[in-house]
Amino acid sequence: MSDRFDAGFEDKATDVPVRHAGSRARVLKTLTGIFSAKPDKSAIRIRLAAWVFLAVYGIIAAKLIDFGLRPDPPQSIKRAAADAVAAARPDILDRNGEILATDVKVMSVFAEPRRIIDKDEAVELLTAVLPDVDARELRERLGSRKGFVWVKRAITPKQQQEVYRLGLPGVGFLAENKRVYPNGPVAAHVLGFASLDGIGMSGLEKYIDGQGLAELHGAGFNLTPENLTPITTSLDLKVTYAVRDELAKSIVKFKAKAGAAAILDVNTGEVVAMASLPDFDPNTPPDPRDLEYINRLSVDVYEMGSTFKAISVAMALDLGKVNLRSRIDARESIRYVHFTIHDFHATHRMLSVPEVFTYSSNIGAARMALMAGVEAHKAFLYKMGQLSRLRTELPESAEPLVPKNWGELNTMTIAFGQGLNVAPLQAMMAVGALANGGFLVTPTFLKRDEEDAKKDAPRVIKPETSESLRYLMRLNAEIGTAKIANIQGYFVGGKTGTADKIIHGHYSKDKVFTTFMAILPSDKPKYLFLTLLDEPQGLPETGGYHTAAYNAGSVAGKIIERTGPLLGLPPRPDLPTQPFPLLAKLGYAEANQPAKGGGEH
Amino acid sequence: MVRILNILAIAALIGSAIYAYTIKYDTIFHAETIVKLQHEIKREQDTIGMLRAEWAHLTRPERIQALADKFLDLQVVALNQIVRADSLPGKAPRVDAIGRKLEALGLGEPTNTPGSGSIIDPAASSTPAR
DSSP states (O other), X not given: OHHHHHHXXXXXXXXXXXXXXXXXXXXXXXXXXXXXXXXXXXXHHHHHHHHHHHHHHHHHHHHHHHHHHSOOHHHHHHHHHHHHSOOOOOOEEOTTSOEEEEEEEXXXXXXXXXXXXXXXXXXXXXXXXXXXXXXXXXXXXXXXXXXXXXXXXXXXHHHHHXXXXXXXXXXEEEEEEEEEOTTTTTTHHHHOOBOTTSOXXXXXXXXXXXXXXXXXXXXXXXXXXXXXXXXXBSOOHHHHHHHHHHHXXXXXXXTOSEEEEEEEETTTOBEEXXXXXXXXXXXXXXXXXXXXXXXXXXXXXXXXTTHHHHHHHHHHHHTTSOOTTOEEEOSSOEEETTEEEOOTTOOOSEEEHHHHHHTTOHHHHHHHHHHXXXXXXXXXXXXXXXXXXXXXXXXXXXXXXXXXXXXXXXXXXXXXXXXXXXXXHHHHHHHHHHHTTSBOOOOBSBOOOHXXXXXXXXXXXXXXXXXXXXXXXXXXHHXXXXXXXXXXXXXXXXXXXXXXXXXXXXXXXXXXXXXXXXXXXSSSOOEEEEEEEESOOOOGXXXXXXXXXXXXXXXXXXXXXXXXXXXXXXXXXXXXXXXXXXXXXXTOGGGGSOOOOOOOO | OHHHHHHHHHHHHHHHHHHHHHHHHHHHHHHHHHHHHHHHHHHHHHHHHXXXXXXXXXXXXXXXXXXXHHHOOOOOOOGGGOOOGGGSOOOOOOOOHHHXXXXXXXXXXXXXXXXXXXXXXXXXXXXXXX
């Protein structure tokens, strides 16, 4: 094209006949030099043409550089939009591949204030179509000098049609990813939620961002849901739902303030189900500062009460201070300065170690901890992960409240679960280690197999101690305080815990925090169940008692009954004949006989 | 001769030009088809994502339980209703119930069909032949 044009120009220049009569000879000479057709005069003409072309190309080059350096307006709109559009996030699946969180495409309305002609009219029309947009605030945003503002995120197709029909210049649509949680509040505390911009705000959503997703987005990678690998969690959706359902029913029944329940696979450390009530719907997340909705299992710390006795007994057994036939003096309450430790189910006699466990004797637990000594007690609890913050994939965690000056009195009270506040999930980890043969497996919310879990799980107690604890928990479910959760066919073992709550610096008598831990099956444990209720009330049918056996225990029983088949555990019609072979080898043949009687304890 | 060659050359030129343009337009057409298909794929993928989310929402346990409570006349499964396959009773020996019944009625003996019956049971021959 340009060739032809240049040629034409040249033709024109040469064809024009020049007959000028100038006043000044030099001007005339130059002009004749330019327009003359004589070859000897053409040098000056060529030079001039060269200069003209040079100048033209110079201008073009300068302009190009100018364009290159100046950010042009349509480009910046696009970039602002790309920054503003919610980023794609990987799907979150449960252990069976059910969707817990996914992205869907939605349309959002945006505006370019600079291109809107009549802003007041635009505000009026837009608010007429989108009634939940605040007119004053929208006017303010449109009045700003920004190139790009959102009018409303995630509108319905009908609203999109209506906005489109308004035909406003400077108002457009963008497809965005919106995070949806199809199951609503089920597993909400584990999932957390993502903001409208696709940034994880809590729970696993935040964990995913921490794993490099945010960096990828920041670096400008165009990630779509198709090229992101889904995250498979350890949760089982159906089990989690069942746990939450039973928990919700019991909170209503016992008029409790709050409650939580979880199921932990003791061999892999996987949290199979977790529910903490009150909870929230991640589709409409609450204010994250509202403490009402925290995950009570991992973000709050509690005095776990008698469930801690399992740890104390395990310590005494593991350190060889007692064996299963030892007798502990529980005749008198322990007096220490002006504190008195007494038993809830007082027996006033010598108790064997299994009796200390089944009667849930505070005195017995305190005496056993004293046998080990303060330092050994501290070291053991540290080894069991009870004195340091437990870190899982969930970004929210709580530091245990450890007494600053840890004396004999602290050791005695901590032995029966008062005076040391830990996150319930942390206590589950320890009891899981007592049950699974002695490996401290860190809980996880992602799918994991046993080999992976045991690879870096330290052995914290001997296998015999673990088996003794399983025997004690089984005994407790047969004749002790955990009878209510002894579901036939699952060989359940359990331990109750009732801690008096501290109100205004004093232990309250009528406000309690009850916990229940159950392992099943006790001979070859697979799952650990935890339920806890905050301030449950006594009911007429429980005889007005508000201790764990009546409330947290009954919830645990219901949960076990309902989720056992879901977890793939077949109920066994007969009791196992030789559930505790190691104990039998050590000479405790009675451990393999089903316990009878025991009366009302 | 030269003229024929010229004509051939021109024809070849036109031919190759037409061919080149055909390829060019084909390429453009295919490129556009690809873009269109890509958009369609994207749209389908988005729809699949949306439907998956919807499916998950509609099959959430909470809803299924409410529906089951409302429309199904079933009880919650009890643990003693679950047994292992090998604890089921073994298969009973094959019994010919009809044969036993016949035997009990005294009809176990071979029947005397007309024609052959006369050989087995002479009494049957008393029926008048037709």
